[in-house]
Amino acid sequence: MKQKQKIKICVDLLMTVLLLCLMTYQIIGQELHEWFGVGMLVLFLLHNVLNMKWYGHLFRGRYTPLRIMQTLINMGALVSMLCLGFSGIVLSRHVFSFVQGGPIATARAMHLVASYWGFVLMSLHAGLHWGMILGKVRRLMKGKTIPKTSMWIARIATVAIAGYGLFCFIGADIPSYMFFQNQFVFFNFEKSAVSVFSEYAAMMGFWVFVGYYVTKVT
Secondary structure, eight states, X not given: OOHHHHHHHHHHHHHHHHHHHHXXXXXXXXXXXXXXXXXXXXXXXXXXXXXXXHHHTTXXXXXXXXXXXXXXHHHHHHHHHHHHHHHHHHHOSSTTTTOOOOOHHHHHHHHHHHHHHHHHHHXXXXXXXXXXXXXXXXXXXXXXXXXXXXXXXXXXXXXXXXXXXXXXXXXXXXXXXXXTSOOSOOOOTTSOHHHHHHHHHHHHHHHXXXXXXHHHHO
C-alpha cells in the first residue's frame, strides 16, 4: 500500500472517531468539544487536500445520477464544515476565547443546523465509499473464503445496527434540528457514555448503510 493511501486511511479513521466524539457533547464537555472540533476541521481540510484531484474532475465526464448525488453530498459536507468552523470560532469560550464579538445568535443557529447535517452527510459519504473499503479488506484477506454462516451473521448484524440507528435518529428528534424546527438540543445527562456513543455509532451506521446501498441501486 502506498504511503499516501496509508495517510488517507489514518485521516479518515481519525475523522470518524472525532465525529462520534463531537456528537456526544454531554459526555465530553465544552472545552474538549472545542479542541476536538479544531482537530476535525484540520483533518477535514487535510482530507480535501489529499483528494484534490476530485475537484479537478468536477467539470469533466458525464454526470450519472450517482455522481450527481455524490457531488451534492460532498459539497454539502464541505459547506457544513465551513459553517461549523466559522460558528465554532464565534461561539468559542476556550480555544478561541480571544476572538471578541461576532453574530452570536446567528452562529448558534448555524452551529446547530450544520452539526447535524454534517454528521448525516459525512456518514453518507462514508457509505458511498464503503464498497472500496470492503474491497481493500478482501485484498488484505488474500482470497480467503468467508464461511456463509459468518456472512449471514454479519448481514443480520448490519441490518440490526442500521435499524437501531434509525430508531435512535428519530427518537432523538434530529430531523427537527436539521431543519431548525427546534432551536434547542435536549441532552440527557443521565445516560452513560457507553449508551450515548453506541447510539450515535448506530446512527452513523444507518447512514453508512443507506449510502452503501444507494450505490447498489443506482
